[in-house]
Amino acid sequence: MNGVSKWYGTFKVLNNISLDIRKGERVVMCGPSGSGKSTLIRCINRLEEHQKGEIFVKGIELTDSVKNIAAVRSNLGMVFQSFNLFPHLTVLENLTIGPTLVRQMKRKDAEELAMHFLRKVRIPEQAHKYPLQLSGGQQQRVAIARSLCMEPEIMLFDEPTSALDPEMIKEVLDTMIELAESGMTMIVVTHEMGFARTVADSVFLMADGNIVERAGPEEFFANPKHERTRNFLDQILKH
Amino acid sequence: MAQSEILEQSTDLPPVFASGPVQWARRHLFSSVGQTLLTLFVAAVSARILWFVLNWAVLDAVWFATDPQACRDAAGACWAVIAEKHRPILFGMYPYDQHWRLVLFIVIYLATVVASLTPACWSRRILLPLWAFAVGAMTILMFGGVFGLPYVPTSEWGGLPLTIILFTGSVLFGMPIAVVLALGRRSPLPVARGLSVIFIESLRGVPLITILFVAVNIFPLFLPAGMEVNKLLRITLSIAVFFACYQAEVIRGGLQAIPRGQYEAAASLNMTYWQTTRRIILPQALRICLPAMTNHVIAAMKNTSFVIIIGLFDILTATTAVMQDPLWRQFYIEAYLFVALIYLVFGLALSSYARRVESWVAVGRI
Numbered sequence: 001m002n003g004v005s006k007w008y009g010t011f012k013v014l015n016n017i018s019l020d021i022r023k024g025e026r027v028v029m030c031g032p033s034g035s036g037k038s039t040l041i042r043c044i045n046r047l048e049e050h051q052k053g054e055i056f057v058k059g060i061e062l063t064d065s066v067k068n069i070a071a072v073r074s075n076l077g078m079v080f081q082s083f084n085l086f087p088h089l090t091v092l093e094n095l096t097i098g099p100t101l102v103r104q105m106k107r108k109d110a111e112e113l114a115m116h117f118l119r120k121v122r123i124p125e126q127a128h129k130y131p132l133q134l135s136g137g138q139q140q141r142v143a144i145a146r147s148l149c150m151e152p153e154i155m156l157f158d159e160p161t162s163a164l165d166p167e168m169i170k171e172v173l174d175t176m177i178e179l180a181e182s183g184m185t186m187i188v189v190t191h192e193m194g195f196a197r198t199v200a201d202s203v204f205l206m207a208d209g210n211i212v213e214r215a216g217p218e219e220f221f222a223n224p225k226h227e228r229t230r231n232f233l234d235q236i237l238k239h
Numbered sequence: 240m241a242q243s244e245i246l247e248q249s250t251d252l253p254p255v256f257a258s259g260p261v262q263w264a265r266r267h268l269f270s271s272v273g274q275t276l277l278t279l280f281v282a283a284v285s286a287r288i289l290w291f292v293l294n295w296a297v298l299d300a301v302w303f304a305t306d307p308q309a310c311r312d313a314a315g316a317c318w319a320v321i322a323e324k325h326r327p328i329l330f331g332m333y334p335y336d337q338h339w340r341l342v343l344f345i346v347i348y349l350a351t352v353v354a355s356l357t358p359a360c361w362s363r364r365i366l367l368p369l370w371a372f373a374v375g376a377m378t379i380l381m382f383g384g385v386f387g388l389p390y391v392p393t394s395e396w397g398g399l400p401l402t403i404i405l406f407t408g409s410v411l412f413g414m415p416i417a418v419v420l421a422l423g424r425r426s427p428l429p430v431a432r433g434l435s436v437i438f439i440e441s442l443r444g445v446p447l448i449t450i451l452f453v454a455v456n457i458f459p460l461f462l463p464a465g466m467e468v469n470k471l472l473r474i475t476l477s478i479a480v481f482f483a484c485y486q487a488e489v490i491r492g493g494l495q496a497i498p499r500g501q502y503e504a505a506a507s508l509n510m511t512y513w514q515t516t517r518r519i520i521l522p523q524a525l526r527i528c529l530p531a532m533t534n535h536v537i538a539a540m541k542n543t544s545f546v547i548i549i550g551l552f553d554i555l556t557a558t559t560a561v562m563q564d565p566l567w568r569q570f571y572i573e574a575y576l577f578v579a580l581i582y583l584v585f586g587l588a589l590s591s592y593a594r595r596v597e598s599w600v601a602v603g604r605i
Contacts, residue, residue, distance in 0.1 A: 080503065084503060084504035086527065088522050097510075
């Protein structure tokens with residue numbers, strides 16, 4: 001990502017951001033709300049359009065080209081704050097619709113794949129329920145499994161636990177930690193500092209559309225260089 | 240200890256209110272002097288009206304008579320007019336000795352529709368052959384000209400079958416048009432959006448009668464000489480696009496109710512616009528606007544009666560024509576009540592079916 005900028009109207013959300021994320025790297029982005037971290041992650045799979053600069057995913061540049069967008073998205077999985085499961089489909093259908101429609105898998109193979117990932121997120125018994133019959137934590141785990149069914153190389157998480165009750169946050173984080181241990185490249189926007197400490201290779205702090213600090217987790221938490229980072233950590237770790 | 244606590248709690252039931260018809264009446268009808276007087280007054284008026292209707296419709300009515308004089312001598316309704324005139328009312332000007340074909344038409348139609356609305360039959364393997372057979376059989380029955388059936392041109396069709404054809408045709412053609420218009424109106428492509436808006440707004444701004452008039456009298460002027468489009472087809476398509484313009488706005492409402500996250504989730508799975516629309520957005524949008532869509536379907540059924548102005552004899556127009564008979568003319572109320580009953584049965588069937596579908600949707604069955 002090179003010199004990326006984006007404006008909402010005249011408001012500059014992303015200010016000339018450049019960064020590299022290596023294969024297998026696990027990156028956690030944090031920062032106060034409105035700092036642009038969600039926008040940044042959404043630019044990576046073109047749910048938002050950047051207006052300046054270049055974004056490359058696996059050597060493919062994100063441009064207006066529909067072909068490029070599709071090629072980039074086929075490498076990316078995305079998990080949303082509000083799950084965004086398809087409420088009119090069962091859990092199993094939520095998982096198989098992508099593989100059957102987009103990857104043109106046979107129904108039977110897609111269902112096997114879906115059950116494999118449902119077992120991974122430890123809710124295979126919910127396969128035939130509808131999303132709204134599940135708890136928030138279960139829904140988010142289904143959403144993770146849905147993305148995994150597309151067999152992406154990179155997973156994007158946009159505040160995956162912010163809409164959850166405390167006791168459900170753990171089950172989702174556990175799933176994400178297992179995923180990290182399997183070697184998946186992950187970019188996670190979250191305020192879960194415990195998660196950042198355990199799995200992240202590097203932690204970013206964003207503020208006002210800039211990346212203020214980028215460091216390994218030990219250094220980030222123990223010895224932050226910037227005033228801004230210290231303030232943020234004070235705020236968030238105080239209670 | 241814990242257990243006894245639970246037991247104690249379970250005896251703590253909500254207070255019980257006296258219920259039953261007597262208590263209900265006391266609370267709702269006779270709670271004060273004013274209420275009581277009002278209740279008695281309304282009861283008296285209702286009884287008077289009911290008594291009048293009962294006398295007219297049942298006690299003093301003439302049920303069977305081949306001579307209208309018997310009806311004139313009686314004080315009540317003349318239901319005999321229906322026995323006398325039901326065939327031209329139901330079947331219009333269709334040749335009298337061929338009416339059995341229309342009975343068969345209606346039977347096949349009702350059977351096909353009932354089967355199509357049953358969830359157990361919802362698969363392409365059942366519905367496609369069923370409709371292919373039904374449409375084929377119904378076309379042969381109506382037109383004839385093969386298998387020794389005399390040919391009957393569309394200009395002689397009439398009555399209930401004509402109403403059914405107009406209604407079913409306009410809904411079957413109209414729904415896909417409505418979906419396309421609704422999608423067009425929300426399309427990111429300016430041309431598609433502009434065309435949809437112009438189409439919807441210009442047709443919605445015009446009375447149905449005008450559209451029918453254009454279809455019948457003006458449209459043929461634009462066709463090259465010698466080319467002709469069947470009048471019944473033109474009328475059906477006119478009602479269909481009129482229906483579609485209203486239905487499109489209903490569906491647009493459903494589309495707007497779908498949260499942005501649904502589009503984003505589909506995009507992140509790399510689904511195309513059409514895949515997203517067909518599998519994610521439309522199924523949810525149509526469920527949301529089901530009640531409002533039912534409304535327009537029922538309206539479309541009654542809109543078929545507008546064809547009176549361009550000389551098609553649907554069931555209502557046929558009745559008007561039949562009741563020109565000077566012998567029976569004065570009993571037009573009974574004849575129209577009969578037709579109203581038919582409309583009512585169809586309308587109630589539609590709305591009760593729609594309610595059932597809504598309840599299926601609510602429990603996630605479809």
